[in-house]
Amino acid sequence: MTRINGRSIYIRAFKTDDAEELLALQLTNRDFFERFSTHRDNDFYTLEGQKTRIKSYAKSWELDQQYMFGIFTLDKDALIGTVNLFEVLRGSLQGAFIGYFLDQKQNGKGYMTEAVKLVVAYAFEHLKLHRIEAGVMPHNIGSIRVLEKAGFHKEGIAVKNVKINGRWEDHQMLARINPND
Template sequence: MEGPHIKVREITPDEAPALLELQLENRDWFERFSPARAPGFYTLEHQLQLIRKQEEARRQDQAYEFGIFTNTGGRLIGTISLFQIRRGPLQSALIGYDLSRACNGKGYTTEAVRLLVDCGFRRLGLHRIEAGVMPHNIASIRVLEKSGFQKEGLARQNVRINGRWEDHQVLAILNPDDGEEGAEPEPGQATDKMEKRQ
């Protein structure tokens, strides 16, 4: 998946050092809005394990995690994912993302969100993609609204972050081409589509 300034693609095991570097350089920046990191998170071994778990989650049609790379130079500057994939009558997922502090304010996150939403609707057959953002994270809310998400309400004390239960603004976007007669993908069908089209 490619936009004017960035590419969104899978992170390979040999890119684990670049992923670790991204996490270390942005540790304080990312942790402001993230649940507690697991022990050993900031090690090469742990990042490699995460990449391998992401590969398995894709095979199981449970989650789709990608890196955000610059078109010029191919530098890893962030991550973005569709996770908690729910099939059957729901056909929904959550979206989450992190972008390097040095690259904020350049439109890269909005570009990545739009690419992944398109992937979720056109390739994975999702009907609904939802996001939860702490209300004071105005920049992230703007990214989602520019990408077509609409506010739906407030989830009170929704996620434990830095030792506190934090409220989250719920935003969602619906597949505009998903009619009521749309067929439900069979298990594994979405994964096959991703492998064929990427």
Template sequence: MTYNGENIYIRFIGKDDTEDLLALTQRNRTHFEQVSPKRDESYYSQDFHEKMIEGWIKQREEDKRYVFGIFLKESDQLIGDISIFDIKRGPVQNCTLGYGLDQEHNGKGYMTEAIQLLLTFAFEEAKLQRVEAGVMPRNIGSIRVLEKAGFQREGLARKLLEINGTREDHVIFAMLAEDMKI
């Protein structure tokens, strides 16, 4: 399943993307470590990435997590990933948004475009009603991306997640299906 934007497209990450995803992760290790939970050294290995992608495929089949690669249209280069996870069904119909972009491509509007494409999937295909995202208050770039994509700021979750050994506050944003202008 592919969703096309103006400059990028997103599609499910598969086993054939293992080497490119690993290279992206290794190339951006320092950049990603600033905003991600602490990772064991094994995370940066081929074996770990193969198993991680296998897990994502299984979770997709179980309607628990959907992980897309973000690709440049002009070159088909993998420049990031975007996902929805912690999917809750029944009366809730909610999930959490996560994403990461190669630092070389920050500030070009690619992530805003990827989020809009993912929201189309979340609301039209997955039939969710609410997508949430949490961002550390100091991550101004990510906050701007969510606001440009139409997310509404809802509040502060104190010490929500451990990042590099420190519990960090996160600003909570959400987008509802009815907020999306599809």
């Protein structure tokens, strides 16, 4: 089990035992998360749905396609968010996209910046990726600041590239390059 510690949080792969806590996080933050995410089926908000997702994460990890981590506080060992590398590309690209969600009550405390830094370090040091990309709706200033604090640079606007809540949304594209390449 990969566990990576930071100053105030740690990240690790999900276990099926985490399903109840993950479901509670999703239900508590449903309205908040859905403002920034693609459509979620009804089974997403069930315990069985979360267990299925966790099993899917493990399979994607084994196949080097996606790496999903839970974000846990060091002091209370509480799940406060998720951070993932997805669309992992090998060959001549050696890259991935990063995505994340944080409990709305935990925003502004530096947890997500710390989690992003931990995942990027994992991507560069263990997965040997060259480039990590992120797309953020331009009005989501907090998320853009998280990425900039974690060393990402702005690259431009991708016009109408992600469908969120039935609308094609523009995204500010940011990236970080492995400094060892």
